[in-house]
Amino acid sequence: MHSLSSSAASAPPELDVLIYNIGIWEQYAFTEQYAVLSDSGASISRLVNVNITATLLLLKRLIPKLLGSSRPQVILTGSTSALRQSGRPEVSFGATKAALNGLADALRQSFRQQNLAVTVLQLGYLIRLTRYLRRWGML
Secondary structure, rough: OOOHHHHHOOOOOOEEEEEEOOOOOOOOOOOOOOOOOOOOOHHHHHHHHHHHHHHHHHHHHHHHHHOOOOOOOEEEEOOOOOOOOOOOOHHHHHHHHHHHHHHHHHHEEEEEEEEOOOEEEEOOOOHHHHHHHHOOOOO
């Protein structure tokens, strides 16, 4: 959690927008080899710590820097894996990204009077997009 402290400390004293783009997934996520029962307890704990715990702790430190703005905004990177009936089998990753949706709802409510806008971008299938862009010389 030392890096959280240094990240928050190195942020400017005032922010208008915070884009939080971080997350990890299971070792074999999005592959044919993925099986939830093969994930170790340690790897699941690490995934939850990075995707949820670190998010909460960093937002706790950075939101005060946003609240002085006339239009404070938080943008979180979610995933289509968190959407109902996404068809994705990655249990831990999907659960942590679904938790971001709950976090966003709670932040909106907690900071309603300060007009904090909170958005979750439900990104998906970025690997395929990257392959497409490379194939067509766009990356």
